[in-house]
Amino acid sequence: MYDQPGHFRSRVVMQRHGFGQGEYQYFAYPLPQKLAAWRGALYERLAPLANAWATAMGQPADYPPDHAAYLARCHAAGQPRPTPLLLRYQEGDYNCLHQDLYGELQFPLQLTVLLSQPGEDFTGGEFVLTEQRPRMQSRAEVVSLARGEAVIFAVNQRPVTGTRGSYRVTMRHGVSRLRSGRRHTLGIIFHDAG
Numbered sequence: 001m002y003d004q005p006g007h008f009r010s011r012v013v014m015q016r017h018g019f020g021q022g023e024y025q026y027f028a029y030p031l032p033q034k035l036a037a038w039r040g041a042l043y044e045r046l047a048p049l050a051n052a053w054a055t056a057m058g059q060p061a062d063y064p065p066d067h068a069a070y071l072a073r074c075h076a077a078g079q080p081r082p083t084p085l086l087l088r089y090q091e092g093d094y095n096c097l098h099q100d101l102y103g104e105l106q107f108p109l110q111l112t113v114l115l116s117q118p119g120e121d122f123t124g125g126e127f128v129l130t131e132q133r134p135r136m137q138s139r140a141e142v143v144s145l146a147r148g149e150a151v152i153f154a155v156n157q158r159p160v161t162g163t164r165g166s167y168r169v170t171m172r173h174g175v176s177r178l179r180s181g182r183r184h185t186l187g188i189i190f191h192d193a194g
Helices: 033-056 067-076
Strands: 008-013 023-027 085-090 094-098 109-114 122-124 127-132 139-143 150-154 157-162 165-175 178-189
Touching: 033 067, 033 109, 033 157, 033 178, 085 094, 150 165
Parallel strands: none
Antiparallel strands: 008 023, 023 085, 085 178, 094 165, 109 150, 109 178, 122 178, 127 139, 127 165, 157 165
């Protein structure tokens, strides 16, 4: 679908904004049927975890069990634009560490699905997460995925249990530089944008 512009509401060239190198496109509403179904089904499974995280971090645990109800809340708050996206990286491209925060309302988890095969379609381009812990050095994790595999990760902060109870760590994610080939991923963000 990447080269079929009718599916998308906007295209972002990362280097124009200092986001890295590469590009991505946000899907337009109505989303492709399968994508909309996955987004709704995944949300329903993740909402209980999102509410548990909110409780652990001392925030209101009010994520509704149904994704349509959550999207209605986003739209009422001035966040009506869909956020699922396709990303494309070519040799030398990368994505700087960032968070996908698009307005006041943010669902705390998101998902990335690798659509290309490492070692065949591309080399390099590892998915990277960093965890910024209070009064400590940041910690990085590299998540190795095969084509069709997904990683679910925190959009902004997540709770961690310490010796004195729960505390918050700030998460960022990105993609290391591609050494060769082309890499495509699907990003599923559950809140919409303003």
